[in-house]
Amino acid sequence: MSVVPSTDSSRTPAEHAGRRHQVLVIGSGFGGLFTTKALDAPEVAVTMVARTGHHLFQPLLYQVATGILSEGVIAPATRDIIARQRNAQVLLGEVEEIDLVARTVTAGSVTGRTTYGYDSLVVAAGSTQSWFGNDQFAEFAPGMKTIDDALELRGRIYGAFELAELAAAAGRDEDARDLMTFVVVGAGPTGVEMAGQLIELSRRTLSNEFRHIDPSTARIVLLDAAQEVLGSFGDDLARRTRRDLEKLGVEIHLGAKVVDVDATGLEVEHHDGSRERIECSTKVWAAGVKANRLTRTLSEQTGAELDRAGRISTNPDLTLPGHPEVFVIGDMVSMEGLPGVAQGAIQTGRHAAGQILRRVRGEETGQAFEYFDKGSMATISRFRAVMKRGRIELTGVPAWVAWLAVHLFYIIGFKSQLSTLAHWAISFLGRDRAERTVTEQQVLARLALEYLGEDFLRSSLRTSRGEQVRLREQQD
Structure with missing residues (x-):
């Protein structure tokens, strides 16, 4: 399959007689992967360019960070997933430039830069963590968007207990208390799930393993500048979630904005203007996302507007103004009613693929994308979860079982599903966590x-x- 750019980038698909329509997909997340799989047709040749060689099931990153799952289970090799799709190939590279006029994309890797041509382009580069203009916070409060982030947090979390044991053995009880204080910034689904698992880890998994500290006394703090936990789930589920978390032992501070972070703690400004410092060595940043920087270059070339999170406005069919051959999908799109979740990426990816195939086959295109809301869910802890779909709301064990089933369904590959199920049984029915190796x-x-x-x-x-x-x- 050729990836050499066409010398005549202005040609339409009808003029590509004798060769397949070249589709370039940027990104290997849910959007990029489901676009590629939906383009399994003889009329097209698909090249996926991604900065990693794996497809990441991002909703379960917190379980890697807390030792429940291994990274391989939620991040299978992309080329393995599409190995049987003969019209597709995967190439490693981080996209640096997009030239919409020349219809070329330039990506860099450790070996240099490569330029690819395309007839249709699907930009599915996703989003990154946002520290709301305070990127210096990232040094001491890592986000949770990549496998590297999850492994770093795993090392920080388990390492904090080990260092607390050393401090307590040496009689430095105050240091031990600070080391066993964990702060999660952001009370959305990721923050709630992370706080819940930190409670489970300290109260159940590690409860009898140390001699000088009692892990069950660990302080777990959940902060958010908003006034509700899981605010997007509605008032009833928000109150239920807060009540369950506090019952488990999570300390919740709402209306609390983080204004400073350093190696030994962070400073919070409350809604009344007062400030408080929390001493802690381990911080998890689960608040805020911003679209991949590629939206800026697309905006500059098309005039499409960007929102505060850097997401780009598209035509109703997800194409860019003046460029019907370019689709932007998933977390990069600013569209009313389209959430930045896996389902949004999957559905926009399938829509883009459908539009490309219709164009190649000479059928009418331009159909507007319509998002089908399959609901929202979040786990709180073992046997506790919340789920909302339209007017239907579930809590407790039923919601937890539904959460397990949905996430298991979307994990790619039977082996990964089976491994996940086994690890969940070990962690949720028992006390152990199989993935506790840290370096x-x-x-x-x-x-x-x-x-x-x-x-x-x-x-x-x-x-x-x-x-x-x-x-x-x-x-x-």
């Missing part, structure tokens, strides 16, 4: 790479390759 590299690698600079990896590999060539030449 210093997990905790320190992100900051080390940031301090070394963006060009470190590329220059390091080029230098190593050059040294190898010189050594071979000397040997010859």
Whole structure:
């Protein structure tokens, strides 16, 4: 399958006689993957360009961070998923430039830059964590958007208990208390699920494993500048969720805005203007997202507006103004009634694929995308969850079982589903967590790479390759 850009980018599909319609998909998340799978047709050739080689089931990242699931279960190799789809290929690279006039996309990797041409483009690069203009907070309060984030948090969480044990053994009880204080920023579904699992971890899994500390006394704090927990779920479920969390032992502060973060704690400003400092070593940032930076270059080239989260406004059919061959989907789209969840990415991806196939087959296109709301759900802890679909609201065990079933269904691959089910049985019916291995590299690698600079990896590999060539030449 050729990925060489066409020399005549202005040609229409009808002029591509004798060759397949070239579709370029940016991103391997739910949007990119379901677009690619929906384009399994002989008329098209699909190239997926993604910055990682895996498809990430992001809703379960918090379970990787807390030791329930392994990263491989929720992040299978993308090329393995589409191995039997002969019209598709996966190539590694982070997209750096999009030229809508030339119909080219340039992506970079550790080996250099590659430019791809396309007849149709689907931009499904997703979203990233937002610290609301305070990116310096990320040094001490990592987000939870990638496998690297989850592994770093796992190291920080389990490492905090180990260091607390050392501090208590040495008689430094105050240090031990600070180490066993965990703050989760953001009371949306991710924050609620993370806080609930930290309670489960400290109260059940680790309760009898230490000699100098009592993990069940760990302080779990949930903060949010909003006035409700799970505000998008409605008043009744929000109150139920808050009540359940507080009953479990989670300390909840609402109307609390984080104004400063450092290595040993954070400072919070309450709605009345007063400020409070919370001493803690482990912070989890689960508040706020922003669209991938590619929306900015698309906006500059088309005039399409961006919202506060960087999402781009599209035509009703998800194409960009003046560019019917370019679709933007998932978390990158600003459209009323379209939430930034997996279902939004899946449904927009399928719609984009359908429009491309209709165009290739000479059928009428331009049909508006309509989102079908399949509901929202979040777990609180073992046997506790909330679910809302239209007027239907579930809580407790029924909602928890529904949550398990839905998430298990959307995990890619039978082996991953079976492994997930086994790990859930171990963790939820028993007390153990199978994925508790942590390393210093997990905790320190992100900051080390940031301090070394963006060009470190590329220059390091080029230098190593050059040294190898010189050594071979000397040997010859």
